[in-house]
Amino acid sequence: MFDDLKKQAARIGERRIETLFQDDAQRASTFSVDALGMLFDYSKTQIDAPLRDDLIAMAQRAGVAERAKAMFSGEKINETEGRAVLHTALRNLDGDAVLVDGADVMPEVLETLDRMETLAKELRGSAIKDVVNIGIGGSDLGPAMATLALAPYHDGPRCHFVSNVDGADIADTLRKCDPETTLFIVASKTFTTIETMTNARTAKAWLAAHGTSADGKFIALSSAVEKAEAFGIPADRVFGFEDWVGGRYSMWGPIGLSLMIAVGPQAFRAFLRGGQAMDRHFLNAAPEENMALMLALVGIWHNQGLGYATRAVLPYDNRLSRLPAYLQQLEMESNGKGVSMDGADLTSHSGPVVWGEPGTNGQHAFYQLIHQGTRVVPCEFMLAAAGHEEDLEHHHHLLVANCLAQSEALMRGRGLDEARSKVADKFKGDELERQARHRVFPGNRPSTTLIYPLLDPETLGKIIALYEHRVFVEGVILNINSYDQWGVELGKELATALGPMVTGEQAVEGKDGSTAQLLDYVHRNAGSQA
Numbered sequence: 001m002f003d004d005l006k007k008q009a010a011r012i013g014e015r016r017i018e019t020l021f022q023d024d025a026q027r028a029s030t031f032s033v034d035a036l037g038m039l040f041d042y043s044k045t046q047i048d049a050p051l052r053d054d055l056i057a058m059a060q061r062a063g064v065a066e067r068a069k070a071m072f073s074g075e076k077i078n079e080t081e082g083r084a085v086l087h088t089a090l091r092n093l094d095g096d097a098v099l100v101d102g103a104d105v106m107p108e109v110l111e112t113l114d115r116m117e118t119l120a121k122e123l124r125g126s127a128i129k130d131v132v133n134i135g136i137g138g139s140d141l142g143p144a145m146a147t148l149a150l151a152p153y154h155d156g157p158r159c160h161f162v163s164n165v166d167g168a169d170i171a172d173t174l175r176k177c178d179p180e181t182t183l184f185i186v187a188s189k190t191f192t193t194i195e196t197m198t199n200a201r202t203a204k205a206w207l208a209a210h211g212t213s214a215d216g217k218f219i220a221l222s223s224a225v226e227k228a229e230a231f232g233i234p235a236d237r238v239f240g241f242e243d244w245v246g247g248r249y250s251m252w253g254p255i256g257l258s259l260m261i262a263v264g265p266q267a268f269r270a271f272l273r274g275g276q277a278m279d280r281h282f283l284n285a286a287p288e289e290n291m292a293l294m295l296a297l298v299g300i301w302h303n304q305g306l307g308y309a310t311r312a313v314l315p316y317d318n319r320l321s322r323l324p325a326y327l328q329q330l331e332m333e334s335n336g337k338g339v340s341m342d343g344a345d346l347t348s349h350s351g352p353v354v355w356g357e358p359g360t361n362g363q364h365a366f367y368q369l370i371h372q373g374t375r376v377v378p379c380e381f382m383l384a385a386a387g388h389e390e391d392l393e394h395h396h397h398l399l400v401a402n403c404l405a406q407s408e409a410l411m412r413g414r415g416l417d418e419a420r421s422k423v424a425d426k427f428k429g430d431e432l433e434r435q436a437r438h439r440v441f442p443g444n445r446p447s448t449t450l451i452y453p454l455l456d457p458e459t460l461g462k463i464i465a466l467y468e469h470r471v472f473v474e475g476v477i478l479n480i481n482s483y484d485q486w487g488v489e490l491g492k493e494l495a496t497a498l499g500p501m502v503t504g505e506q507a508v509e510g511k512d513g514s515t516a517q518l519l520d521y522v523h524r525n526a527g528s529q530a
């Protein structure tokens with residue numbers, strides 16, 4: 001499937017990336033995309049003109065542009081669930097018609113946005129001091145990531161995010177809240193997710209235990225409006241969305257309510273505008289100038305072409321510290337599939353393992369392996385040209401210097417001669433040789449850098465939509481369905497079956513020796529918190 005890329009890899013061989021800059025003074029700008037005020041620089045990779053041509057031709061053969069049109073126009077491209085994929089409609093602020101089964105979805109999308117704004121304004125001027133979003137996965141990671149990312153714009157009530165079924169999560173959160181001035185948002189597309197429903201019931205019980213009425217204290221964000229009503233949340237406190245919004249793509253609509261309450265409707269609209277600008281760019285820009293397409297093709301080259309199994313997302317922007325977790329769901333739940341659209345086994349690897357931490361913290365943790373480990377980890381750096389803290393500009397200068405130094409170091413490395421010269425005054429002979437070898441950096445390790453002016457709401461919208469489209473393009477090239485998630489089901493089923501064995505209501509039967517042993521340990525030690 002990726003024979004062209006294998007041939008390109010053989011052609012490139014052991015070539016050093018730095019030599020590409022020596023041979024072409026324009027390389028940096030030729031292998032960058034400058035769009036929407038952001039710059040995506042992929043020149044510190046092995047991609048050269050013939051390879052880029054092959055990658056673009058591959059995207060064209062796979063029908064990326066046609067599939068994108070199909071997605072935006074409401075075709076049911078999520079074939080295993082028979083659904084359209086229309087998170088882009090949630091940021092279609094101009095309201096141009098988008099049809100699903102012949103009906104325009106935009107009037108309802110815009111009406112829901114209006115209702116959200118009315119409620120957000122009301123809450124921001126009310127006695128509510130704490131908002132607790134109860135949700136998990138796509139009903140948590142997006143708003144949690146974005147609320148932190150946009151902290152400088154946060155002028156509403158405090159927002160907390162409870163996701164884990166581990167009682168520690170909600171207990172630690174409720175300890176900070178006053179029942180009289182706390183509002184709970186139950187965010188669940190299906191309104192059946194066990195973690196969320198358990199936490200929501202615990203929140204209700206907490207209010208009751210404090211003698212506080214639950215009336216007006218709960219809001220629901222869900223596609224299952226009747227289930228939310230059955231939980232006791234009246235219809236006018238439920239914000240619905242359709243099944244064509246996938247969980248991990250849902251922060252642009254009702255699932256973003258906590259973010260809207262935190263930063264205000266205006267900033268939330270700016271976030272949507274950023275996403276919409278990226279949509280238009282993705283649909284209209286020529287391949288070489290298309291940021292999402294090129295980001296995806298760099299990913300395909302590294303993963304399917306060169307076999308690098310992981311990629312690190314390294315934001316030099318502390319407020320993006322939840323972005324790697326957000327992207328883990330976005331990318332790995334979308335493209336971690338083993339069969340193609342038609343149900344046949346994939347003949348290549350699926351999407352890569354995505355991981356990361358903000359710089360500079362990562363430098364003092366795992367960069368050792370990135371620089372000198374035996375596995376190559378393509379790195380995706382992200383950096384704002386300016387920070388929000390004008391009085392702390394010297395911090396930002398250090399941040400920038402560190403980010404740029406890392407991509408330079410990864411590419412250049414350090415040879416044995418240079419390593420020897422670093423320690424020649426301390427060691428001699430064989431010991432000098434041994435010590436020098438520990439200080440060699442192989443270099444020639446690829447990285448990309450996405451640089452933007454400032455992490456404001458609009459820019460965040462552009463970045464998130466950029467990654468969504470990257471996932472889409474990689475999925476089309478791999479011919480997989482990026483919009484289902486069957487791989488999460490088996491564990492859920494087994495957990496449900498194990499529940500009564502954990503509580504002791506049912507004997508442990510039919511379990512493998514390891515599972516039975518672990519259950520036995522729990523039973524013998526369950527009282528240990530006393």
Ligand SMILES: O=P(O)(O)OC[C@H]1O[C@](O)(CO)[C@@H](O)[C@@H]1O
Nearest residue numbers: 137138139188189190193247488
């Ligand atoms: O919003 P819901 O229905 O509670 O689902 C939460 C998450 O669970 C999953 O279905 C599976 O983990 C995700 O795709 C989703 O974001």
